Amino acid sequence: MEERRLDTKTMIAFGLMFVLMMWMFYNQPTPEQTPEKQEQTQNQPTQPATTPQSLTSIPTDSVGMANYKSQLGAFGYSVGLPSANKNAFTEIENEVIKLKISNKGGQISELLIKNQKTYQGEPIYIVKDANSDFGLEFSTNDNRALSTKDLFFEPNVSGNSVSMKLKVSENQYLEYLYTLRPNEYLLDFNVRSVGLNGIINSQKSTTLKWELVARRMEKSVTYEDRYVQLIAQYDGKRIEKLSESGEDKEQVNNVNWIAFKQHLFSSFLISDQALASAELISKKLVKEEDEKEKNTKAFHFSAPISLSGGEINQQMHWYFGPTDYYTLKKYDNYELAKAIPLGWGIFGWINKWFVIPVFNLLSQYMPVGIAIIVLTIIVRILLSPIQYKSYLSQAKMKVLRPEIEEINAKHKEPMKRQQETMALYSKAGVNPMSGCIPALLQMPVFFALFAFFPTAYVLRQKSFLWAEDLASYDAIAELPFNIPFYGSHISLLPILASVAIFIYMLMTTGQMQQSQQEGMPNMKFMIYLSPILMLFFFNNYASGLSLYYFISNVITILIMLVIKYWIIDEKKIHAQIQENKQKPKKESKFQRKMREMMEQAQEQQRQQQKNKK
Secondary structure, eight states, rough: OOOOOOOOHHHHHHHHHHHHHHHHHHSSOTTTTHHHHHHHHOOOOOOOOOOOSSSSSSSOHHHHHHHHHHGOOOOOOGGSSOOOOOOOOEEEEEEEEEEEEBBTHHHHHHOOOOOOTTEEEEOOEEEEEEEEEEEEEBBBSOOOEEEEEGGOEEEEEEEEEEEEEEEEETTTEEEEEEEEEETEEEEHHHHHEOTTTBBBBSSSEEEEEEEEEEEEEESHHHHHHHEEEEEEEEEETTTEEOOOSEEEEEEEEEEEEEEEEEETTTEEEEEEEEEEEEEEEEEOOTTTTTTTOSSEEEEEEEEEEEEBBBBBBEEEEEEEEEEEEEHHHHHTTTTGGSSSSOSSHHHHHIIIIIIIHHHHHHHHOOOOOHHHHHHHHHHHHHHHHHHHHHHHHHHHHHHHHHHHHHHHHOOHHHHHHHHHHHHHHHTTTTGGGHHHHHHHHHHHHHHHHHHHHHHGGGGGOOOBBBBBTTOOOEEEEEEEETTTTTTEEEHHHHHHHHHHHOOOOOOHHHHHHOOOOOOHHHHOOHHHHHHHHOOOTTTTTTTTHHHHHHHHHHHHHHEEEIIIIIOOOHHHHHHHHHHHHHHHOOOOEEEEEEHHHHHHHHHHHHHHHHHHH
C-alpha cells in the first residue's frame, strides 16, 4: 500500500481543512434537531437523547441520585452499585504484562510492559495517565445516547480472567471479558450483552471507539516519530498505512485488525469477525525541532459493530508488546507481523528470508554489535562476485580509454562517434552496461537493510563500544544549538561511515572518470555529495545502521584493493581484448537492431541538414 508523504504547505492545508471539518462537525445540528428527525419523533413521548455531563461526582442525596439515575434510564441501575467508584480498579498480570482495569468505563487504565525500560530508565507503560480511551457508544430504545466510558462496571476476577459487567439488573448486562494467556502479550477480549435486546436500540448504530496518544519511549523523539504509525488490515489481507509524516484520515472496510504502532512497541485490536467499516485518524504531535515532546502521535479508530437479535457478541483480542518480528509471528494466523515495515516487494522478501533469520541466529551466540559486523561480512562476501564483475568492467573500459579518445578526436559528429564507439565495444567484447548492472543488483540488499535496522527490536538498548543504544544515535557530544537537518548532537558512527564512503567514492569515481565517455555527466560531485548526505541523514538514525554502513564500506574498500592488486591483471585484460578484436564477431539481434536504429537516425539527421541547405 502506498504511503503518503506531505510537504509543509500540504500539511498546513490539510490541517486547516481538518479544523474546518471538525468545527462544522461539532456545530452541525444533532439528529434530534433536524426537521426529518422531529417529524419521526413528534408523536413519541420519549425523553430527549442525553449523555450526562460528568459521572465523576455522583450525588449522595436521594433526590440528586434519583435525578441522576433518570438521565441514564435503565443503566442508572449501575450507579447504585458498589462498583460506582471512580477510583476503583482491578489488576491482573502474567509474566510479561500487567493491566489495571478501571470500574469506570470497564477499560484498561494502565498497561505495563514488564522487564522493559524507557530511554530514561522508567517502566514502559503503553497506557497511563488517561492517554487511552475505549468504549461503546449506543442509543437506547427510550432515546438516550450513552457511552460506556462514562458508566460504571462491576468487576469479577476468576483466575486469569476479569469480567467487567455494566448492569441494568442482576441478569441483564453488557460484559467486557479480559483473559490473559501465560507468558504472552496477546490477551482475549470478548464483548457481549445479555438481556439488552429490549434496551439497546438496534435500529441505530452501536459504535466501538478506541483512541490512544502514543507515549515517547526512545532517546530521539523525532526519529521515533518517523516509525509511529496507524496500520490496519482490511478486505482480507490488504494493509492500509496512514502517513507517518503528518495528519492523515482514511475509511476502510472489512477490518480484521488495527495497530497503533509506536516504533518498537505496538498496540493491536484484533476482531475475529471482520468489522464492516472503520474510520482511521492519525495526528502528528511532534515538531521536528522539539526533542522535549513527551508524545508522538494521537490515534483514533471507530467502527460500527453489528447486533444479532438485538444483542452484542464480538470476539476480539488485544496485543500490547514489542514490535518484534518473531514475537508477532507467533500469531501468524492474524498476520500481525505485516505491521512491521520491512520494505515492499523484493526488499521485504530479502529481510524475511535472509536478513532476519541470519541476524536472529547470530545474535543468539554473540553480542548484538558483533552480530551486526558478522552479518555485514557475510553480506559483502555474498556480493563480492557482483563487485568483481563491476570492477572487471571498469578495468576493461580503462584499457579501451585511449582508443575511445582517438574515436572522439577523429569524429566530430556525435552520431558517428557513438556508432564507432559501439562498434569498438562489440569488437572488443566489452559491454559498457556491465559495470552498472552489478551495482543495480546490490541495491535491493541496500534498501532491505535500510528498512531492517530501524525496525529491529533486538537492537533496542543493546550497547556496543561507545554506542549505548544501537537502536538510537551514538552521541559523543551535545551542541548548545540545533543545526537544521542535523540536530543538536554529534554522532560518531555516521562520521566514520561518511569517511569510509568518501574513500570508496574516490576509488570508484576515479575509475569511472577514466572510462567515462564524452557527453556523459561529470560524477565528481558524488564524491562529496554522498558523504555529506550520510553525515546529515544518519546523525539521528539508529547507530546500528551507521555501524553496518561503516563496516560495509570498509570491507568493500578492502575487497576492491584485493581485486585490483591481486586478482585483476590489466595487461592480461588488454591482451584478451586485442585477441577478441581479431576474432570474427557474430552480431546479435540486439546489436543489429541498435546499429540499424543508429544508422536510421544518422540518415534522418543528414536529410534534415540537406533540407536546410
